[in-house]
Amino acid sequence: MLFHGSVPAMVDCGKMGLWRVFQDLLLFSKQPVPPTCSNLAAFLAPACFSYYAMAVLVQLPRTKLYRMALLPSVLWLILRAGVSLDFSEKHAHLRQGMAVGMFNFATRAIAWVLVDEPYVKIDHDNTGSSNKIADKANTESATTSSNNIRSAMLNASDLCNNLRGIGWNWSKGVYIRAPTIKVESRLVFAVLSLSRSLFYMSIGDALGLCVRVFAPQGSAGWSIFDPTLPPIRRYLQSTIITVLVGFSALSVLEMIYSFNAAACVVLFQQHPSQWPPLVDNPWFSPSLAKFWGRDWHQLFRESFVAVGYKPLEGILGQYAVIGAFVVSGVLHDVAMRGMGHGDTLRIVGYFVMQGVGVALERLWRRLTGRRVGGPLGCLWVWTWQCFWGNHLVDAWAQGGMVARSELFPVRPVSWALNSAGVLASRGT
Numbered sequence: 224m225l226f227h228g229s230v231p232a233m234v235d236c237g238k239m240g241l242w243r244v245f246q247d248l249l250l251f252s253k254q255p256v257p258p259t260c261s262n263l264a265a266f267l268a269p270a271c272f273s274y275y276a277m278a279v280l281v282q283l284p285r286t287k288l289y290r291m292a293l294l295p296s297v298l299w300l301i302l303r304a305g306v307s308l309d310f311s312e313k314h315a316h317l318r319q320g321m322a323v324g325m326f327n328f329a330t331r332a333i334a335w336v337l338v339d340e341p342y343v344k345i346d347h348d349n350t351g352s353s354n355k356i357a358d359k360a361n362t363e364s365a366t367t368s369s370n371n372i373r374s375a376m377l378n379a380s381d382l383c384n385n386l387r388g389i390g391w392n393w394s395k396g397v398y399i400r401a402p403t404i405k406v407e408s409r410l411v412f413a414v415l416s417l418s419r420s421l422f423y424m425s426i427g428d429a430l431g432l433c434v435r436v437f438a439p440q441g442s443a444g445w446s447i448f449d450p451t452l453p454p455i456r457r458y459l460q461s462t463i464i465t466v467l468v469g470f471s472a473l474s475v476l477e478m479i480y481s482f483n484a485a486a487c488v489v490l491f492q493q494h495p496s497q498w499p500p501l502v503d504n505p506w507f508s509p510s511l512a513k514f515w516g517r518d519w520h521q522l523f524r525e526s527f528v529a530v531g532y533k534p535l536e537g538i539l540g541q542y543a544v545i546g547a548f549v550v551s552g553v554l555h556d557v558a559m560r561g562m563g564h565g566d567t568l569r570i571v572g573y574f575v576m577q578g579v580g581v582a583l584e585r586l587w588r589r590l591t592g593r594r595v596g597g598p599l600g601c602l603w604v605w606t607w608q609c610f611w612g613n614h615l616v617d618a619w620a621q622g623g624m625v626a627r628s629e630l631f632p633v634r635p636v637s638w639a640l641n642s643a644g645v646l647a648s649r650g651t
Contacts, residue, residue: 266307298333301332330523344382393525402499416481424474434471447464458613476501476502504518534546547578559619566621569615569617577607580607
């Protein structure tokens with residue numbers, strides 16, 4: 224509550240006044256508006272169109288100056304959409320998705336301004352190599368030239384949604400895991416993908432139920448550090464919750480990815496090879512570098528490298544990797560703020576410390592001549608992740624992001640247990 228004449232009141236009022244001036248100058252909506260058809264057309268459509276326009280220009284030669292000139296307008300439209308549209312509290316996960324989407328639009332637009340060579344779409348069958356890396360192909364092998372506006376416009380929609388660069392010449396260095404079983408039939412692939420989506424939905428639901436066992440009943444926001452427990456039990460419990468939340472987060476990603484794979488293969492007739500596995504057994508990673516550079520998903524690698532790593536490479540050299548993790552941390556903080564909460568110190572701090580861990584591995588190799596790896600390396604990864612992950616997950620839990628049932632459109636495990644009367648006593 225604001226008290227008349229108090230210093231906090233004046234400070235808060237000053238901030239609100241500055242925000243209103245900022246809104247007026249940038250022509251933002253003074254109050255967040257619901258996502259009706261007219262509001263989506265007024266706010267979201269211009270942001271999407273400007274993002275699409277940048278995707279067209281990055282394929283055309285000698286357009287860097289045009290991209291640079293267009294970038295401020297693109298960022299303005301993206302920010303305008305992000306702060307003007309609002310979903311109800313019931314659909315907070317959609318607000319989170321909106322925040323992540325707009326941040327991705329912005330960072331990719333910046334990345335496309337910084338590139339010197341045009342992006343070229345190549346044959347998806349030529350993007351893989353024997354070491355499972357989507358190496359850069361010769362532009363002479365491109366199936367469709369992007370040097371004309373028509374083909375660039377046709378390919379731009381794929382570029383806008385192709386976060387890992389599968390089938391594009393810019394995906395050099397992006398690790399793409401080869402599928403265990405190659406499926407050529409679109410129908411079979413769609414059925415398998417939907418089955419995977421349902422499977423991960425069930426896994427995520429079960430993990431969410433496990434996490435909610437530790438949560439105070441009826442509490443949306445809570446701390447994973449139970450002050451009533453002695454220190455050893457307290458941090459053992461918080462670490463168990465952290466691991467469960469980590470696997471749950473991966474289940475959500477796999478669920479969404481598998482559903483989108485099925486939808487795009489059926490509706491847009493994409494080839495199954497354009498949807499390779501998302502991750503590569505991250506729980507067995509022998510080093511943090513391998514965990515983040517190969518085993519974890521690489522969906523935002525292009526933006527993180529272009530915006531966070533390359534600007535610092537000339538100063539920090541190989542340790543500029545910390546910059547990429549800073550951008551990753553900001554993305555996750557923006558996602559949480561999209562749900563009405565924020566904890567920049569702990570969220571960004573977690574990702575900064577991941578960059579520090581990778582830098583320490585590189586320093587270790589420089590001093591000893593040996594890479595971090597093997598069983599001890601795997602233990603190192605789990606220890607580092609769990610220690611800093613405790614703080615990240617606690618921030619998420621206090622912000623009400625942990626074990627949210629609305630993340631899953633169907634909750635098979637909860638439905639089965641409710642039918643059996645198992646969950647009735649907890650009201651889950």
